[in-house]
Amino acid sequence: MVLSPVIGKLLQKRVVLASASPRRREILSHAGLRFEVVPSRFKEKLDKASFPTPYAYAIETAKQKALEVARRMHQKDLRAPDVVIGADTIVTIGGLILEKPVDKQDAYRMLSRLNGKEHSVFTGVAIVHCCTTDAQLDLEVSEFHEETTVKFSELSEELLWEYIDSGEPMDKAGGYGIQALGGMLVEHVRGDFLNVVGFPLNHFCKKLVELYSLPRREDLRRVKHDSIPPVDTFENLSDVEGSGSDPAQGDDGGGHGRAEADGDRTQAPAGPQGTDSHGTGESPPPFPAGLLELIDGFKASKALFVACKLNVFDVLKVDGPLKAVDIAGKIDASVCGTERLLDVCVALGLLEKTDRGYRNTELADVHLASDGEYSLHSLAMHSNDHFWSLFTDLELAVREGASAAFGRKAEEPVQSKHKTLQFMRAMHGFAMLTARQVATAFDLSQFTSACDLGGCTGALARALTQEYPRLKVTVFDLPEVIEHVTCFQPEGRRTDRISFMPGDFFKDDLPEADLYILSRILHEWPDDKVCELLSRVSSRCKPGGGILVAEKILEDKPAARGSLPASLNLLVRTQGRERGLPEYRGLLERHGFRDVRLAHAGDRLDVMLGTRASPP
Numbered sequence: 001m002v003l004s005p006v007i008g009k010l011l012q013k014r015v016v017l018a019s020a021s022p023r024r025r026e027i028l029s030h031a032g033l034r035f036e037v038v039p040s041r042f043k044e045k046l047d048k049a050s051f052p053t054p055y056a057y058a059i060e061t062a063k064q065k066a067l068e069v070a071r072r073m074h075q076k077d078l079r080a081p082d083v084v085i086g087a088d089t090i091v092t093i094g095g096l097i098l099e100k101p102v103d104k105q106d107a108y109r110m111l112s113r114l115n116g117k118e119h120s121v122f123t124g125v126a127i128v129h130c131c132t133t134d135a136q137l138d139l140e141v142s143e144f145h146e147e148t149t150v151k152f153s154e155l156s157e158e159l160l161w162e163y164i165d166s167g168e169p170m171d172k173a174g175g176y177g178i179q180a181l182g183g184m185l186v187e188h189v190r191g192d193f194l195n196v197v198g199f200p201l202n203h204f205c206k207k208l209v210e211l212y213s214l215p216r217r218e219d220l221r222r223v224k225h226d227s228i229p230p231v232d233t234f235e236n237l238s239d240v241e242g243s244g245s246d247p248a249q250g251d252d253g254g255g256h257g258r259a260e261a262d263g264d265r266t267q268a269p270a271g272p273q274g275t276d277s278h279g280t281g282e283s284p285p286p287f288p289a290g291l292l293e294l295i296d297g298f299k300a301s302k303a304l305f306v307a308c309k310l311n312v313f314d315v316l317k318v319d320g321p322l323k324a325v326d327i328a329g330k331i332d333a334s335v336c337g338t339e340r341l342l343d344v345c346v347a348l349g350l351l352e353k354t355d356r357g358y359r360n361t362e363l364a365d366v367h368l369a370s371d372g373e374y375s376l377h378s379l380a381m382h383s384n385d386h387f388w389s390l391f392t393d394l395e396l397a398v399r400e401g402a403s404a405a406f407g408r409k410a411e412e413p414v415q416s417k418h419k420t421l422q423f424m425r426a427m428h429g430f431a432m433l434t435a436r437q438v439a440t441a442f443d444l445s446q447f448t449s450a451c452d453l454g455g456c457t458g459a460l461a462r463a464l465t466q467e468y469p470r471l472k473v474t475v476f477d478l479p480e481v482i483e484h485v486t487c488f489q490p491e492g493r494r495t496d497r498i499s500f501m502p503g504d505f506f507k508d509d510l511p512e513a514d515l516y517i518l519s520r521i522l523h524e525w526p527d528d529k530v531c532e533l534l535s536r537v538s539s540r541c542k543p544g545g546g547i548l549v550a551e552k553i554l555e556d557k558p559a560a561r562g563s564l565p566a567s568l569n570l571l572v573r574t575q576g577r578e579r580g581l582p583e584y585r586g587l588l589e590r591h592g593f594r595d596v597r598l599a600h601a602g603d604r605l606d607v608m609l610g611t612r613a614s615p616p
């Protein structure tokens with residue numbers, strides 16, 4: 001899972017939860033988020049009938065709650081937090097939104113309505129990013145909702161009344177709390193359980209990935225300070241002195257109830273980072289957390305590389321949790337150095353620190369331990385041993401251009417077995433994560449034979465043969481690579497539909513095939529070499545045959561983060577470069593391939609499929 005690194009992005013920001021719900025607080029703090037709690041004073045009196053759907057109502061309520069807190073904190077000390085999170089959970093059945101019961105009879109009416117039936121629980125979530133420029137508050141709102149279906153058992157009158165008499169239903173929307181006694185009423189839940197408790201953590205984390213890993217600003221609705229509809233909850237600003245930001249405060253009795261409505265009574269005195277006024281002197285510019293993260297980025301990478309190199313994740317995968325002193329012993333390093341490295345790994349979301357010591361996060365177990373099908377350990381090692389030193393010459397490469405820099409730093413022609421294997425493992429780790437998406441980006445079932453040029457360990461070939469039962473694939477790569485491919489063949493999953501052929505695609509005859517594949521090959525080469533290779537493929541490919549090219553396509557819009565380091569990689573390492581779709585299309589068409597179509601295969605690769613035209 002990607003939760004920790006994403007939550008980690010928020011660790012350097014001042015995050016506020018605009019909700020008094022202890023349940024939400026618990027869910028988010030268990031996920032590792034550090035935040036303050038400032039219950040919203042937004043009065044929930046939006047006209048439900050004016051919303052097209054129940055969830056639109058929940059989203060709007062969540063948004064108004066978060067905006068109210070952002071504006072109030074800004075007005076209070078002219079420095080809003082970086083992020084305010086608002087949430088609103090509602091229960092609906094047959095188009096009816098159920099509020100908190102006003103008395104026992106009302107609770108009985110609600111529970112009888114839910115009895116033996118399915119209903120929906122919606123949580124609307126708003127993530128408000130705040131930016132203060134010249135004392136003006138600028139807000140960006142990103143919002144989403146999650147729906148979970150809950151089915152109640154057929155419940156006897158006696159049981160319903162017993163539950164009502166427990167007092168639990170009274171402060172909860174829909175009249176029950178699934179995390180406590182109310183759980184006994186529930187036959188099944190379809191969807192995210194935590195959504196019913198009050199906060200859809202999984203969807204929230206996915207949203208954070210979207211917002212922080214690959215910013216898609218079009219998804220963010222920019223709301224100018226002035227355009228925010230006035231929220232009539234500033235009953236008395238002086239009152240704000242008492243509005244707390246102490247996570248220990250606040251209580252709404254939990255459940256999927258509407259804790260925020262009575263959040264006022266839960267407010268505590270402001271903490272050190274609270275909302276007290278600090279005077280009206282000049283306020284500093286907004287804290288450039290993202291920039292500082294960039295400046296420190298190399299330290300984070302190096303810490304990750306060193307932890308991989310010292311096999312920290314392997315040790316913890318087998319023996320964790322372990323104390324720092326025990327890990328230091330196992331990796332033959334100093335205790336103080338190990339402890340610091342481990343703590344950095346915790347901050348980076350790679351490790352967790354528990355009472356019993358450090359242990360891997362799921363991310364580290366799956367991707368950073370050196371074993372495992374989806375390990376990126378070797379990619380990290382290749383980056384450490386190879387790219388790290390190349391990038392120290394980035395300035396030279398930028399000053400002189402790729403060719404000049406490449407001339408100076410031409411890679412050693414003869415690679416040691418160790419280096420070749422490390423390179424292959426690095427390629428393999430990435431390919432294992434992308435192969436299936438590349439294989440299925442288009443329907444390739446019309447092809448019966450394919451040749452994967454520079455196919456390395458055969459990871460894509462395996463995904464192709466799994467996907468297309470008629471397809472035979474030849475993996476064509478340099479002899480020194482083919483020599484080691486057996487190390488990458490999974491036991492018990494071999495197929496005679498994959499063969500490996502050593503050769504140089506610039507010199508040797510290419511194997512016969514209906515479909516030629518070039519995955520992450522063309523970007524390695526300058527235009528003249530790309531043309532040479534395409535022309536060789538084109539003359540070998542029969543009319544009606546195909547060419548499948550997998551690359552990260554450069555886009556006109558601000559480049560996706562994923563392709564930026566790659567383009568610099570190429571500058572320091574090869575004479576190649578990333579290209580845009582028109583350029584790839586032009587190159588393919590010039591070499592006799594028509595109908596070039598594009599499909600996306602995840603964040604890191606795009607796939608183009610062209611058909612060999614009949615020669616004129």
Ligand SMILES: C[S@@+](CC[C@H](N)C(=O)[O-])C[C@H]1O[C@@H](n2cnc3c(N)ncnc32)[C@H](O)[C@@H]1O
Pocket residue numbers: 427428430431453454455456457476477478481503504505506518519520521
């Ligand atoms: C960046 S890797 C890509 C590997 C694989 N296609 C993938 O997508 O993961 C480039 C591959 O091309 C191979 N290669 C480089 N030059 C070659 C050549 N002249 N002939 C055949 N293969 C070559 C390398 O050995 C390496 O396996």
